[in-house]
Amino acid sequence: MAVGKSISLNESQFILRALRESKRLDGRSFSEPREVDLSFGDEFGHAQVKLGQTWVVAKISAEVVKPREDRPFEGGFTINTDISSMASPLFENNRQSDDEVIMSRMIEKAIRRSNSLDLESLCIVAGKKVWNIRADVHVLNYDGGLVDAICIAVIAGLLHFRKPDVSVDGEEVSFHSFEDRNPVPLSILHMPICSTFSFFQVDQSEDANDSNNLPERLDPQVVLVDANAQELILSGGDMTITVNKNRDVCQMLKSGGLRVEAYTILNCVNIAYEFAVKTTKLINDKLKEDHAKRNVGNIDQLLSAENDR
Amino acid sequence: MSLNTETSLLSQVDGSASWKCGHTSIICSVSGPMESKRRNELPTLATLELVVRPAISLSSTREALIKDRLYSVLSAVILRQLHPRSLIQIVLQILEPGEDLQFNILELATCINAATLALIDAGIPLRATVAATAVAITQSGEYIVDPTREQLNEPETESTHVFAYMIRSDNKATDLILVESLGSFTQEQLLSGIQMAAEHCEKVSLDIRATVSNKVKRDFIWTE
Amino acid sequence: MSHIVLPGDTVDRANLVENDSAPVILGPGMYQDLSNNQYPINAGLINTTKKRSNQLIYVDYNSKRYLPAVNDHVIGIVQGKHSEGFRVSLCEGSAPVQLGEFAFPNASKKNRPNLPNGALVYARVSAAERNIESEIECIDPTTGKDGGFGELKGGFVFDISLAYARKLLFKGGIILEFIGECAPFEIAIGVNGKIWIDAPDVRTIIAVKDCIQGSEHMAPEMVRAFVGETFKSK
Numbered sequence: 178m179a180v181g182k183s184i185s186l187n188e189s190q191f192i193l194r195a196l197r198e199s200k201r202l203d204g205r206s207f208s209e210p211r212e213v214d215l216s217f218g219d220e221f222g223h224a225q226v227k228l229g230q231t232w233v234v235a236k237i238s239a240e241v242v243k244p245r246e247d248r249p250f251e252g253g254f255t256i257n258t259d260i261s262s263m264a265s266p267l268f269e270n271n272r273q274s275d276d277e278v279i280m281s282r283m284i285e286k287a288i289r290r291s292n293s294l295d296l297e298s299l300c301i302v303a304g305k306k307v308w309n310i311r312a313d314v315h316v317l318n319y320d321g322g323l324v325d326a327i328c329i330a331v332i333a334g335l336l337h338f339r340k341p342d343v344s345v346d347g348e349e350v351s352f353h354s355f356e357d358r359n360p361v362p363l364s365i366l367h368m369p370i371c372s373t374f375s376f377f378q379v380d381q382s383e384d385a386n387d388s389n390n391l392p393e394r395l396d397p398q399v400v401l402v403d404a405n406a407q408e409l410i411l412s413g414g415d416m417t418i419t420v421n422k423n424r425d426v427c428q429m430l431k432s433g434g435l436r437v438e439a440y441t442i443l444n445c446v447n448i449a450y451e452f453a454v455k456t457t458k459l460i461n462d463k464l465k466e467d468h469a470k471r472n473v474g475n476i477d478q479l480l481s482a483e484n485d486r
Numbered sequence: 487m488s489l490n491t492e493t494s495l496l497s498q499v500d501g502s503a504s505w506k507c508g509h510t511s512i513i514c515s516v517s518g519p520m521e522s523k524r525r526n527e528l529p530t531l532a533t534l535e536l537v538v539r540p541a542i543s544l545s546s547t548r549e550a551l552i553k554d555r556l557y558s559v560l561s562a563v564i565l566r567q568l569h570p571r572s573l574i575q576i577v578l579q580i581l582e583p584g585e586d587l588q589f590n591i592l593e594l595a596t597c598i599n600a601a602t603l604a605l606i607d608a609g610i611p612l613r614a615t616v617a618a619t620a621v622a623i624t625q626s627g628e629y630i631v632d633p634t635r636e637q638l639n640e641p642e643t644e645s646t647h648v649f650a651y652m653i654r655s656d657n658k659a660t661d662l663i664l665v666e667s668l669g670s671f672t673q674e675q676l677l678s679g680i681q682m683a684a685e686h687c688e689k690v691s692l693d694i695r696a697t698v699s700n701k702v703k704r705d706f707i708w709t710e
Numbered sequence: 711m712s713h714i715v716l717p718g719d720t721v722d723r724a725n726l727v728e729n730d731s732a733p734v735i736l737g738p739g740m741y742q743d744l745s746n747n748q749y750p751i752n753a754g755l756i757n758t759t760k761k762r763s764n765q766l767i768y769v770d771y772n773s774k775r776y777l778p779a780v781n782d783h784v785i786g787i788v789q790g791k792h793s794e795g796f797r798v799s800l801c802e803g804s805a806p807v808q809l810g811e812f813a814f815p816n817a818s819k820k821n822r823p824n825l826p827n828g829a830l831v832y833a834r835v836s837a838a839e840r841n842i843e844s845e846i847e848c849i850d851p852t853t854g855k856d857g858g859f860g861e862l863k864g865g866f867v868f869d870i871s872l873a874y875a876r877k878l879l880f881k882g883g884i885i886l887e888f889i890g891e892c893a894p895f896e897i898a899i900g901v902n903g904k905i906w907i908d909a910p911d912v913r914t915i916i917a918v919k920d921c922i923q924g925s926e927h928m929a930p931e932m933v934r935a936f937v938g939e940t941f942k943s944k
Contacts, residue, residue, distance in 0.1 A: 183799055185787045186828035187906070191866040195912045202916060204944075219509060220582055230497050234581060238542045257544070261537055263515040263577035265498035266803050270537050270577070313542050315579050317513060318496045500775045518775065521805040565741065565751055569777075570840060572805070606717065609773030611741065611751040614718030654718040654749075695716060698753045702714050704927050705772035705873055706755055708883070709712070 184410050192411055196399050197379050203229070203405065208448050210372065210403035211322065213456055215333055217467045221360070222338030226330040229405060230320035235330035236313045237338040244300070244307040252299020253309035254289055256281070258327060264319035265406075283324055283430055284314075287369050287419040288331055291427035295364040301343055301350055308340060310363065321405040324417050328371040333460050335363055337467065369427045370456045371419045372449035375404040375412035376435040400441060402448055416442070418449040422457045491697045493607045501608025503697075505600035508632060510584030510592045514600040516608040518574035526573065531566040537577045538597065548587065552594050559598055559618075559650055559664050565611040574610060576601060585635050591620040591646045592632070594666065598650050599690060606698055616663060617690035618650035619683050623675055631686050645669025647676075649683035653691040659684040712755040715769060719750055723767075726758050732765045739769025772873035776801040776902035778835045778844035783879070785867065785900030786846065788829045796825055798833075798846060800902045805843065809833065813847035815856045823848075830862040830906060832898050862898060865908030866915050872903045874926050885925050888937040889918055917944045 195202060205211070214227040222237030244251060258281040260268045268274075273281075288294070299308040312331045316323065339360035342353045377399040401408060409415070414434015419427040426446060431437070489507050496502035499515040506512075519532055526533045538553040539545060556578070564574065578597050585592045598618035605612060622633040624642045637643065648666040651659035662680060671679075715721070723734070736742060739752040750756060754771030776784070778800065786798035786807065795810040809831065814823045825831065833846040834857075850857025870878075877883060879899040889895065895909040895918050905922060909915045921937050928936060 183787055183789060183802065184828070185830050185867055186826065187830050187862065187865055187867055189828070190864075191912075191915065195916070198912050200912055200916065202919070204916075204920075218511075218582060223582065232496070234579075236541050236581075259544075261539060261577050261579070262517065262535075262575050263496065263499065263502075263513075263537075263579055266517040266520065266575060270535065270575075311543065315539065315541075315581070317515075317579065319498055500773060517803065519777070520775070520803040568840075606753045609752055609771055609775065612717035613743075613751065615716055652718065655720040698716055699714050702754055702772075705871065706770070707927055708877060708930055709755065 184407070188407070189411050192408065193377065193379055196377055196401075201401070202407070207400060208402050210325070210452055211405075213326075213329060213459055215329065215459060215463045217333075217337050217463070222334050224330045224334035224337055226326045226333070228320075228322045228326040228329075228403070230318055231322050231326050232316075232318040233323070233326045233330045234315045234317060235327070235334035236315070237331075237334040238311045238313070239308050239338070239340045240311070241301065241306050242309040244304060249304035250300050251296040252307040254294050254296060254299075254312075255309070256284055256289060256312045256314065256331060258284060258314040258316075260316045260319075260323075264316040268319070279432065280324055280327075283371075283417055283428070284327055284331070286428045286430075287324075287328055287371055287417075291367070291369050291419065293332065293365060293367050293369055293421075293427075294335060295366050298364040302345060302348065305348075306350055310335075310338075319406060321407075321409045322373060322403045325371045325373055325403060328369065328419070329456060329460070332365075332368050332370070333463070336365055336368075336460065336464055338363055367421045367423060367425070368453075368457050368460065369419045369421050370449075370453035371417055371428075372445075372452045373403060373415055373417045374445045374448075375401045375408060376414045376416070376437055377401065377411065378413050378435055398435065398437075398441075400437075400445065402452075416445065418446055420446065420449050420453045422450075422454050424450060489693055491603060491693065493603055493697060493701045499608075501604045501606070501610070503600050503603035503607055505596050505603065506582075507596055507599075508584055508592075508634060509582055510596045511580075511582040512593070512596045512600045513579045513581060514597070514604040515577045515579075516574065516601075516604045516610060518608070518610065519569035519572035520575065522571060522573035527571050530570050532564070532569040532572045532574050534561055534564070534566070535573060535575045536560070539577065539579045541580045541583055548590055552590055552597055555594055555648075555664060555666055556597055556601065559616060560601060560605075562663060563602075563613050563616050563652065564605065565613060568611050576604070585638055589638050589646060591622075591648045591666070591668075594618070594648045595620040595632075595650070598648075598664070599694070602694060603697060606694075607701065614652040614654045614661075615691060615694055616650055617653050617659070617687040617694060618648060618664065619686045619690060621647045621649065621679050621683060621686075623647070623669075623671055623679060627675065629679060629682055631682070643669075645671040645675070647671075647679055647683075649680060649687065651684060651687040653687065653694075657688055657691050657695065659687045659691070712757045712770070714754070715750045715756045716753045717749070717751050721748060721750065721756065721767065726756065726767060732763060735761060735764050735766045737766050737768025739771050740767055770873065772871050774869075774871055774903060776804065776872060778807060778838040778846075780835055780838050782835045782901045783899075784833055784835060784846065784902040785862065785898060785904040785906055786831050786833060786902070788825045788827055788831060790827060791825075798831060800846075800900075800904075807835075807844040807846050809846050809848070813845075813849055814860070815849050815854060825861060830867055832859050832862055832900065832906070834859060862906045865896070865906055866919060867904055867906045868919055868923065869903050870905055870923060870926060872901065875899055875901050875903045875905065878905075878922075884930060885922060885933050885937065888934050889921050892937060892941045893917070913944050917941050920944075
């Protein structure tokens with residue numbers, strides 16, 4: 178998704194010229210995503226992701242609601258992605274552009290429809306009371322790669338979140354405060370990770386004399402992983418692939434734009450898979466780090482009811 | 487109370503600041519003066535577009551209240567007549583409220599402080615800096631400045647207040663600009679609360695000054 | 711001596727101005743309200759300079775949003791053409807300024823300048839009033855020649871903060887000398903925070919851009935090493 182910033186001809190020509198010489202302005206290689214910086218807040222379910230200059234925050238919350246009539250055993254899960262003009266003045270407040278709608282649909286498909294959150298585990302009393310999990314995504318700064326960053330933030334937030342423990346006695350439901358009983362994590366079935374690819378038609382004919390002198394000549398088409406805002410403006414088409422570390426492709430979207438060879442897409446899936454493996458490890462490491470910070474005095478073991486066998 | 491402030495942390499907007507005090511954390515962005523939409527244009531003043539976004543769920547009457555109070559403070563302190571027909575866009579994102587839903591004093595006070603910093607960072611012309619503080623008064627007449635979530639939830643807490651002062655002529659809290667009170671309290675309590683808040687707002691203004699000084703030093707690092 | 715002020719601070723005039731009797735002009739960042747109080751309205755370094763027999767007091771502050779002022783040299787992006795000239799953007803999101811079709815050297819009804827959308831121009835602000843559209847021109851009014859203004863072809867343009875742009879343009883910078891030692895390059899600095907650079911090859915342009923952007927908040931003594939490293943790593 179690109180917001181329509183006005184970009185000068187000089188900039189666009191230079192960026193394409195650099196791509197012809199296999200260079201990106203930020204020094205990355207074509208298939209190199211930006212470094213993911215993940216951190217957690219004080220509250221459970223507060224995850225921040227920085228992807229280059231892009232900065233998103235996901236807040237997970239839970240409330241008890243009545244389940245839908247047709248799905249009495251399932252809890253609810255909603256993701257709210259509303260971009261304010263804090264991310265960039267080019268986004269309008271309180272109004273979703275078409276691109277934003279496509280983006281939130283994509284995140285919905287990647288996380289909710291791929292069943293990464295086990296909805297049946299959210300049931301408290303069938304047909305009466307279930308948990309509704311809500312993910313509020315706040316985009317603080319925009320520099321491309323929104324879907325990728327949001328997806329990591331929501332997944333990390335869900336894994337970090339704890340809901341109060343519940344005991345059910347017949348129809349009686351009682352909720353235990355965090356002090357009373359150790360809060361319980363959500364049951365996450367798999368961790369989908371998104372990678373966005375952008376396609377560029379690098380026109381050779383434009384300054385033919387110049388390109389003859391180039392040491393390496395490229396295919397006229399260039400594929401960039403995790404393009405930044407400037408590159409996205411020039412992109413001829415984007416594709417987002419969602420995979421998990423089990424090599425399942427959960428979602429894939431390429432809506433129009435440049436024609437792409439099927440083989441290129443296979444290649445993209447492999448790159449997306451590598452990114453998913455790396456990112457999954459990062460999330461797990463960071464979760465462990467955060468857990469160690471909270472688990473002062475080894476409270477966990479004291480509260481645990483498990484026996485050493 | 488631990489305080490953590492930062493400026494110029496967002497790249498796409500003209501000015502930004504974060505203010506984290508205790509468990510309340512807010513980030514504010516300011517853009518402008520920009521070209522305004524025709525329908526929002528004011529012939530003699532800059533239009534203020536203010537958005538307050540809650541950490542969880544969609545904006546409700548609670549945020550509308552914070553926004554309304556904030557608007558009255560900011561429109562008094564921004565020299566809007568210097569940029570007629572333009573737009574100044576201010577977005578406040580609450581990251582951690584630090585209080586339960588029935589209260590909003592910590593958020594309101596933090597919003598005011600964060601917005602002051604972000605406006606300075608963006609270079610918007612201001613009459614003065616503004617500093618705000620939240621105060622809770624208990625049954626026994628005790629004043630708690632910047633109360634915690636637990637202190638607010640105590641049944642002892644009788645009333646909650648937010649006071650904001652314009653800070654002029656070198657760290658003196660001279661002009662009271664906002665009093666927002668809820669609960670039952672006596673006239674004397676309110677007056678002494680106002681007085682106490684002045685002292686505390688002066689302290690807050692020192693924090694603002696320190697943060698801004700760091701920013702200016704960083705911006706003009708090449709000057710000897 | 712300059713020191714840091716915040717909006718609303720009292721300005722001790724005796725301390726700032728040598729000759730207290732000289733008339734004072736308030737420059738950018740200063741304001742006089744209806745009750746004749748004078749105070750800063752931006753946060754920055756307060757400065758004074760002599761302007762003929764007057765004393766100018768102003769606040770040097772940094773921001774990203776450019777507001778047109780007469781005689782500023784700026785870089786703009788052409789956004790559209792209309793019957794009398796071009797619409798040019800000096801700052802993303804700000805109101806566009808006018809570039810008249812006769813604001814070029816040797817322009818006439820027969821010889822109209824032609825600039826495509828997205829073209830870059832280096833120009834001078836010729837009119838900037840609060841209540842009307844600002845105007846720029848690509849002509850030096852004293853000579854009627856181009857004076858270095860006009861379309862910027864090729865190269866690359868990027869944004870920096872306004873205080874840094876003013877510093878690079880007015881005081882020059884050791885940074886530009888250091889880069890010059892590493893590679894030849896061409897530069898145009900707009901005080902609207904846009905910098906245009908050109909060099910023979912892509913590698914140099916990217917290195918120059920990284921040097922200028924990266925040294926914005928760097929202590930002067932670190933700059934030389936930084937420039938050397940940036941060029942080496944490319």
